[in-house]
Amino acid sequence: MDRRQKKTRDAIFKAFGHLLEGKKYEHITVQEIIDEADIGRSTFYAHFETKDTLLKEMCSDIFDHIFSDKICEYSAEKNDLETKLAHILWHLQNNNFNIYGLLSSQSGDLFLQYLKEQLAILFKMYLSDFHTDTPEDFLLYHLIGSFAEAIKWWVNNKMQHSPEQIAKYFMAVTETH
């Protein structure tokens, strides 16, 4: 990829992330992103059609990486759910993007929405670990909602707890008998 393109793209992402810490997504204008990134007007539109496209691509860049099963610094031999979740949380803590800023922003729920899509895929594989008298779909929603809120709690507490601790808490409240 052309060095110029990457530089511009990064500048836009950085500016966007920075602005998100200050105000809600919907109140951020393309003009502000352009000014903050210090790029030409037409350059922005050469990269992204709309603000929504920008958001979507940014989420992809962030979450696709986290959920990809690439080898990473956080090595885990075990393959159980708790370990996987801790792995994901570890990625949220150690990342190139400033995810903490994004998740703790007024638009944090926006990012969680994208995250939930990925969580759905993951939890589907572990549904049989849980036993309830509810439709499978209902259980899936339950797990996703609970884990998303666990992340929110974690972030609201400044991510002071370890990923392993949060994963343990989650397993505790979702435990079935």
Next chain:
Amino acid sequence: MDRRQKKTRDAIFKAFGHLLEGKKYEHITVQEIIDEADIGRSTFYAHFETKDTLLKEMCSDIFDHIFSDKICEYSAEKNDLETKLAHILWHLQNNNFNIYGLLSSQSGDLFLQYLKEQLAILFKMYLSDFHTDTPEDFLLYHLIGSFAEAIKWWVNNKMQHSPEQIAKYFMAVTETH
């Protein structure tokens, strides 16, 4: 309240709700609301400062009513959590506003956010019903997230299940030992 004011306010709410069924909150402009409600530009601004204010007031009108402990058609003698939740779900089904349209819209999460604030107050009173090895706050987040997702599941299934059934499902997945 002046009959004219109420008429205008209702027209705005109705137009807003109608537009929300077609597109995301952030993409709806004040101009569109004005056109749909068929009112004068200055009239809108005489009622609401911004689109955000409109949303907030609409949510208050909806949810404050549901969570107020007024006597209502759905009479329940028992005072346990499951009954209370069924009561709330019943209100979501039988309302003046078109809540189904709102919750199933692309901005459904927006309304759930407001709903969650009320749920927090409610669940706090029943925290002792649950026993886990997690911080109380964490448990609270868990319950809120789970119930919000239960509502989403319910709405996605066109609210075919009864409020009692959903409440039962929720109790089943959040049961502690």
Next chain:
DNA sequence: TTGCTATCAAACATTATGTTCGATATTTTT
């Protein structure tokens, strides 16, 4: 009937949107 006030329509300055274009600078290819 007489005030009171909500609505309306029109106008206005300001700002954002999305597109186009030629000039300039940087990268890649030959």
Next chain:
DNA sequence: AAAAATATCGAACATAATGTTTGATAGCAA
């Protein structure tokens, strides 16, 4: 190193939304 390709810039432009103001008209309450 020279040539071709392309990303950026900055300016201009038409369109549309924002939020406010003003005077006229209508409906409401006493």
